[in-house]
Amino acid sequence: MSKYDSYFLMKAPEVPDYVQEKLSYFDKGAELECKEIGDGNLNYVFRVKDGKSGKSIIVKQAGEALRISADMHISTDRGRIEAKILGIQEMYAPGLVPKVYLYDGVMCAMIMEDMTGHTMMRTGLINHEIYPLFADHVTTFMVNSLLRTTDVVMGHKEKKELVKSFINPDLCEISEDLVYSEPFIDYNHRNNVFLPNQDFVREELYEDQALHLEAAKLKFEFMNHAQSLIHGDLHTGSVFINKEHTFIFDPEFAFFGPMGYDIGNVIANIFFAWCNGDAVISDEEKKAEFCTWCLQTISDVVDLFIEKYNKVFDEYATDRMAKVPGFKEWYLEQILSDTAGVAGLESIRRIVGMANVIDITTIPDEAKRTRAERIVITLAKKYIMNRETFRCGADYLTAIKEAVGKYQS
Incomplete structure (x- = not known):
C-alpha cells in the first residue's frame, strides 16, 4: 500500500519520492532535489531535479483552497481538466504547450515537462x-x-x-x-x-x-x-x-x-x-x-x-x-x-x-x-x-x- 493512495498536500521534501514511485523518468540512484517554484494563486508547483544528470521535471498539485484566500475552496478536479486540455492543445498546436507525462487523480497532481531555458x-x-x-x-x-x-x-x-x-x-x-x-x-x-x-x-x-x-x-x-x-x-x-x-x-x-x-x-x-x-x-x-x-x-x-x-x-x-x-x-x-x-x-x-x-x-x-x-x-x-x-x-x-x-x- 502506498502513502499516495489517498490525497494530501505534498511538501517539497516529499515530491521526489512521489515522482520516483509514479514515473520511470529518473535513474534509480538519481540524486533528486526539489524546490517549490509556483507563485500562482491556485496550485503548488515543484521542480524536481537530478543533481547528477541535470534532468528535471515539474509536479503541479491542486490544493483544495485558494492560496490568496483560505476561505475560497475549489474543486481539485481542475487538475484533470488541465491535464486533458494540455493534451488537446498539443494535438492542435504541437510544440507550444508542455508535454504531460502523468496525471494522478488521487493526489490531484500532474507530472509534466520542465520548460527549461524559458x-x-x-x-x-x-x-x-x-x-x-x-x-x-x-x-x-x-x-x-x-x-x-x-x-x-x-x-x-x-x-x-x-x-x-x-x-x-x-x-x-x-x-x-x-x-x-x-x-x-x-x-x-x-x-x-x-x-x-x-x-x-x-x-x-x-x-x-x-x-x-x-x-x-x-x-x-x-x-x-x-x-x-x-x-x-x-x-x-x-x-x-x-x-x-x-x-x-x-x-x-x-x-x-x-x-x-x-x-x-x-x-x-x-x-x-x-x-x-x-x-x-x-x-x-x-x-x-x-x-x-x-x-x-x-x-x-x-x-x-x-x-x-x-x-x-x-x-x-x-x-x-x-x-x-x-x-x-x-x-x-x-x-x-x-x-x-x-x-x-x-x-x-x-x-x-x-x-x-x-x-x-x-x-x-x-x-x-x-x-x-x-x-x-x-x-x-x-x-x-x-x-x-x-x-x-x-x-x-x-x-x-x-x-x-x-x-x-
Whole structure:
C-alpha cells in the first residue's frame, strides 16, 4: 500500500519520492532535489531535479483552497481538466504547450515537462525583455486551439461530449466574480484600489451605470456561449518564453466559452507591460524600443489572428452552413467584439480587483502609477463601450494613443 493512495498536500521534501514511485523518468540512484517554484494563486508547483544528470521535471498539485484566500475552496478536479486540455492543445498546436507525462487523480497532481531555458513572460516583461516571435506563436496557438474546437470545425456530437467533460463551475465562478462583477460593484469588499485613485475608481467604475450594463452583457455571454475550448486564463504569467520559442501552460480555468476571452486577455496583459516600461525605464532610447514593441505586439496579435483565422477556417470548416458566403466574416466579427470587451474587463480587474498585476503594482513612483492606472481604466472603458468598432490592430493603437494622450505626464 502506498502513502499516495489517498490525497494530501505534498511538501517539497516529499515530491521526489512521489515522482520516483509514479514515473520511470529518473535513474534509480538519481540524486533528486526539489524546490517549490509556483507563485500562482491556485496550485503548488515543484521542480524536481537530478543533481547528477541535470534532468528535471515539474509536479503541479491542486490544493483544495485558494492560496490568496483560505476561505475560497475549489474543486481539485481542475487538475484533470488541465491535464486533458494540455493534451488537446498539443494535438492542435504541437510544440507550444508542455508535454504531460502523468496525471494522478488521487493526489490531484500532474507530472509534466520542465520548460527549461524559458522565463515566465511576465517576469521577462518586468525586466523589459523583448520577444520578437511571441505574436506569431500565440496567434498560431489561439487560432488552432480555439477555432478547431468550435462547431465550425469539430463534429457536433464530439464537441458536446467535450463540453460535458470540461464543465468547470468552481473556476468559472471565480472569473464570473473577479472579472465580470466585483470590479464594477464591490459587493464582496475584496477589491484592491490604489489610494490615490479611489475617487477616480468610484466615479469611473462604481458609479457608471452604462458601463455596468455592458459588463453584464459580457458576463452572460461568458456564461452561456459555449463556443470554443478556451484556455481561460491566458495572461503573461501563463506563458514561458525565450527569444525563439513559446510555451503556453496553466489552463486549469479551461472550459467551453467565447473565443475572444483568450485573445482579449493577451492584449490587456501586453499593455500592462507597456505601462511598466513607460513608467520605469529611464533611458529614453530603451523606453522607446520596449514600448514600441509592446504596441506593435498588440497590433500584430489582432491582425495575425485574423489572417490565420481566415486560413484555418477555409482549411478545416466542416459544417455546411458555416460555409455559406458571409458566415465566416460574421463569425469573426463576433469574436473581435468579444476580444475588445474582454481586453477591457481584464484591464479593469487587474487594476482594481482582487488579483492585481505586478507590472502595475511595482511602479515605484506614486504619480506614475496613478497615471498608468488611469490610462488603463480609460482605455478599458473604450474597449468595453465601443467593442463593435475594434476590427484590426490599428483600432487598438488609435485607442491607446487617445488614452495615453489624455494623461500626458
